[in-house]
Amino acid sequence: MKVTVVGAGAVGATCADNIARAALAQELVLLDIKEGLAEGKAQDMMQTAALLGFDTRITGSTNDYSKTAGSSVVVITSGIPRKPGMTREDLIGTNAGIVKGVAENILKYSPDAIIIVISNPMDTMTYLALQSTGLPKHRIIGMGGTLDSARFKYQLSQHLGCSPADLNAVVVGGHGDTTMIPLIRHATWNSAPVTNFLTVEQQNQIVADTMVGGATLTKLIGTSAWYAPGAAGAALVESILRDEKKLFTCCVSLDGEYGQSDICLGVPVVIGKDGWEKILDFQLNDEEQAAFNKSADAVRNMNEVLKTL
Numbered sequence: 001m002k003v004t005v006v007g008a009g010a011v012g013a014t015c016a017d018n019i020a021r022a023a024l025a026q027e028l029v030l031l032d033i034k035e036g037l038a039e040g041k042a043q044d045m046m047q048t049a050a051l052l053g054f055d056t057r058i059t060g061s062t063n064d065y066s067k068t069a070g071s072s073v074v075v076i077t078s079g080i081p082r083k084p085g086m087t088r089e090d091l092i093g094t095n096a097g098i099v100k101g102v103a104e105n106i107l108k109y110s111p112d113a114i115i116i117v118i119s120n121p122m123d124t125m126t127y128l129a130l131q132s133t134g135l136p137k138h139r140i141i142g143m144g145g146t147l148d149s150a151r152f153k154y155q156l157s158q159h160l161g162c163s164p165a166d167l168n169a170v171v172v173g174g175h176g177d178t179t180m181i182p183l184i185r186h187a188t189w190n191s192a193p194v195t196n197f198l199t200v201e202q203q204n205q206i207v208a209d210t211m212v213g214g215a216t217l218t219k220l221i222g223t224s225a226w227y228a229p230g231a232a233g234a235a236l237v238e239s240i241l242r243d244e245k246k247l248f249t250c251c252v253s254l255d256g257e258y259g260q261s262d263i264c265l266g267v268p269v270v271i272g273k274d275g276w277e278k279i280l281d282f283q284l285n286d287e288e289q290a291a292f293n294k295s296a297d298a299v300r301n302m303n304e305v306l307k308t309l
Contacts, residue, residue, distance in 0.1 A: 004106065004113075012075070031063065031065070076129070079119040127306075144266055145251060251264045260296045
């Protein structure tokens, strides 16, 4: 099994490192446009193999897509990261051209690949990848909701004083500070609703802190986060390659589900060997559905910008 990660920056390298440590593939290719960056990081990771005990063969490539040939899964992380004060939407002009070119080049050598998009603005980049490649919709997956849900569980765990691993909590909608929707009504601590243990004020604070989770980290460290985004990408790769049928929130193409069409947006999906396999209906109440519709409107407006580029 072969996996390619495009973009050897912090997110891409972290994603690749997680994939190698979990021994998800026999071969892993790290590709970047910057001369020597992917080769150097690949060599650095390979030098950890004797210490960590993995056998994945990692190679780096400076923009030579022929080395990615035969990849089962491709993770696209390439593009400029956020800086303090920037929104994910500010990145669209630059990153749209990068993502479109990457997807087209990848498919020349790996026509059967499943593509995972991490590049921001993620919902629009996922939509662009789907529209520009013409791939079956199940083979294009946006990572955003997987990361947002992990951040939601972190915030819940801080207030509950529990392990994040004991929590089930999902974020739907767009992958943006104002478009994501943490579904706290559906969140559980094992099988018990978390709302049994939190005041309304705590619930509101958790939702608010989750929504600005990315911006908070960007302000603290001066650039986009990388550990959790990289791990989220690797988790999706694992569920695909091992056909785990795990439930994640991912940005996928909607055709009437949740009342939306002709858009890629975060919803609960089952991830397996064929990509995303089915969408689960969480039966949103009127308030949640209204928020989801508002999120869709914002993402659709962003998608319209693609027509001007």
